[in-house]
Amino acid sequence: MKKKRIKKPKTFEQYIEWLIQEGYTKENGEPIKCEKCGCKKFKNENYYCGESWVEEYTVKCKSCGTIVGHWAYGNWQI
């Protein structure tokens, strides 16, 4: 079965839609696999802690080091 691809994303919204359609990102923005190498193994880095809990962290691909997502205050950001 042929994969249907959206034409090159032009806007940020289209880019997000593309990431979700291609299975790179969940709809809530949580990363599933690396955009560059397709690896599904990630590591969390750059923890920023508030007084007693983690407020932000960056998610990186274990294989190529690409930043695949950023989590802050309970939400995923791309």
Ligand SMILES: [Zn+2]
């Ligand atoms: Zn990667």
